Amino acid sequence: MKQKIYLFIFTIGMLIFPEVNYAQVDFNKLPNDDLGNNDDEFQELFYEALKQKSIENFDRAAENFQKCIALNKAVPVLYFELGKSYFKLKNYNAAEDALKKAVDLEPDNEWFLDELYGFYAGQNDLDNAIKTVKQLVSYHPDYKEDLASLYVKTKKYDEALQLLDELDTKFGVSIARDRLRNIAYEATGRKKDQIENLESRVENNPDKESNYLALIFRYSENNNKEKAFETAKELLKTNPNSQLVHLALYKFYLDENNTDKAIESMKIVVQSTQIKPEAKVKVLSDFVNFVKQNPQYEADLLEATAMVSQEDNEKSLLEMGQYYLSKNDKPKALEYFEKALAQDSNNFAVLKNILLLQIDLQDYKQVEEKSTDALEKYPSQPLLYLINGVALNNLNQPKKAIDTLEIGLDYIIDDVKMEADFYSQLSKAYTLLNNTDKAKTFSDKAQQLKN
Template identity: 45%
Template structure:
C-alpha cells in the first residue's frame, strides 16, 4: 500500500479541471490497482469510451475495499459516464450513492439536477434546486422556471417579482411571466389583482411594471402609459420604468422625451444588455423612419463605447448596411470584431462586406484569424479562398478550399461555391484540366429549389 494524493479532478472533473490549478485531496491509502483502474476510467471517458470507462470503474471499486472516500469518487465518475450514455436512471441512482457518503456535495447535486432536467422530471428537480439555492442564489431563476413547468404559477410569479426587485428586470424573467399569463389566460384577473395591490401600497415598483405589461398586452396602451407615468411620480428614481416610457414616447412621436428615457436605460447598471440591445434596435428602426433624428444616433453610440460585447456594433452595422451606407457599416463591424472576436455572426458579416468593397488585405488577415478561432467553419475557408484568389495566391486558395471541403456537411449550395472557387483557382494557376473537373462537379450538383 502507498499514500496517494489525488488531484481535485477526482472529485470535480465536471467543473472544468485545469492542470495549472491543482489541489490535493487526500483519499487515504490506496492500492496500485485502484489507482491504475481509476485513471484508466478517466482516460477512457476523456475519449468518450464510456462503456470501457465503466468497466475500469468497476475494477477500481473492487479494489476500494469499502473505503468511503474512494467509493464516492468511483460512484461520481460512474454517474457521469451513465449520464453521457443517456442512462439517466442509473446515473440518478449512482449520484444518490455519492450523496449518501458526501452529504450535499455541491458538484454532485448539480450533476443530479442536470439528470432530472434531461429527464424532464421537474417534480424531483424542485426540492433539489431549493437545496442548491443555499449555495448559489442564481439557482432561484432555475427554480422559477421549474415552478412554471410544475404549474405552480402563483409561487413562480411571487419568485419572479422577488428576483426583479432584487436583481432588476430581465428579458428571460419577463418571458416566463408572459408564459404564465398566457397559460392561465386570466389576464383580467391579474390586472384586477395588481390594481388592488397598487391601491393599497403605491410603492411597489414591480407591481406597476407588471400592470404596464398586462395593459399593453390587452391593447390598453393609454392606461399602460398613464401607469408608467404614475410609477415615475411615485418612484422618481425608477430606472426600469423607462423601459416602458421610451417606447410610449417613440410611438407618440415625442422623440426628445424618448431620448431622455433611453439615456437612463443605456446608463443603467440595473438593466441588462439584452434589454439595452432591444431599445437600441427600436431606436434604429425609428431613426430609419425619421432621418431628422440621425444626429442623435452618435449620442446613443457613445453610451456603448468601451463595451466588450460586439452585438451593439453589429446592430449599428446592420442599420447602416440597410441604408446602403457600406463604409459606415464596415466601420462598426470592424469595431465590433475588435471588441468581440468570438462573435461568429459579426466576423462573417465583416468578411462579406470587406470582400464586397474589395478590402482584400484586411479580409485575408481577418479570415486567417477567424480560422484559428473557428477551425471547423467551412464558410471561413470559402471566404479565405476567395480572398486568396483575388490577391493572386491560387496555390494557397486551393489548399484552403480543399481543407474546407472536409468540414462541409449536407450543404449543396456551399459545396457548389467551393467547386466554383476551386475552378477559378486552378484556372488562375493554369491547370485547365483540374479547373474543368471542378466545373463539372459544380454543374452536377442538384440544389433544392
C-alpha cells in the same frame, strides 16, 4: 420546502431530553420495565445504527434500528431514522411506512412531519404531500407557501389564490408568491382579477415602484396601452428618479410621435445601471428601426450608442453594424463590426461578417491575412477556406488558392451551394494557371451542383 433542521443525536441521553420528549427509554436508571436487562444491548445497537448511518452504510444502519425496535417499539425516533435509512436504500414503501409510524407515535413532532412531507414531495405524491403539509402550517408560515405551490401543481387554483392572498396580507408581496399567483391567473384566465390585484397594490402602496411596473406590464399584455401609458406617467410623477419606467415610456412616446421625449427616455435607459443589457439592446434595436424610417434622428442614435457602457457595448455595436448594413453603407457597417470583434474576439459570426464585407469592398489583402489567422483558430470551418481561396485568387496567387480550397472541400458536410462555390474558385485558380482542362472540369462540377 422550509429548510430542514436536522435532528442530531449525540448521546442516548437526548432521548429523554424534555423538549424532544423521548422519555419512553431512560438509560440512566436501572431497568424496571419489560425491557428486563436489555438497556445495554439497546444502547449499543442504537449507537451502532447511528455510526453505520454516519458512514453511509444504510443496510447495517436499518438492521440495527430494526433490532432496537424489536427491543422497544415505543420510541418514535427509531422509526424516523429507520425511514431515512430505507429512503437512502431506495426502499420507498418501507421508508413511507416507517416515517408514518414515527408520526403516528408523535403526531406533533414538526421534524417527523417535515421528513414525511419531503418524502411525498420527492415521490411526486402530491395528494399525500398536501395532507402532510396541512399538518405543518401551524409551525411556520413557509409551509403555507409550500401548500399554495402544491395547490397550483394540483390545479386547485382557488385554494392557492386564497392562501396567497392571506400570505400577502400578512407578510407583503414576494416574487416567489407572485410567480404562483400569475400561474393561477393564467391557467384560469382571470386576467381581470390579476389586474385588480395589481391596481389595489398601487393604491395601497403608491411609493413602491415594482407595483407600477407589474401593472404597466399587465395592461400592455392585455392591449390596454392607454392605461399602461397612464400608469407609467403616474409612476414617473410619484418617482421622478425611476429608470425602469423609461423602458415603457420610451415605446409609448414613440407610438404617439413624441420623438423628443422618446429620445430622452432612450438615453436614460442606455445609461442605466439598473437595466439589463438585453433590455438596452432591445431599445436600441427599436430605435434603429425607427431611424431607418426617420434618418434625421441618426445623430441621436449614434449619441445613444456612445452612451452604452463597456459591458453592454458589444451588442449595441452589432446593432449599429446591422443598421448600416441595412442601409448598404458597407464601410460604416464594417467599422462597427470590427469594433464589436475587438470586444469579443471569439465571436465567429462577427468575424464572418467582417470577412464577407471586406470581400465586397475588395480589400483582398486584409481578407487573406485575417482568414489565414482565423484558420489557425477554426481549422474545420470550410467557409474560411473558401474566403481564403477567394482572396488568394484575387491576389493572383492561384497555387496557394488551390491548396487551401482542396483542404476546405474535406470539411464540407451537406452544403451543395458551398461545394459549388469551392469548385468555381478552383476553376478560377486553374484558369489563372492556364490549365484549361482542369478549369473546365471544376467549372462543370460547379454547374452540375447548381442545376
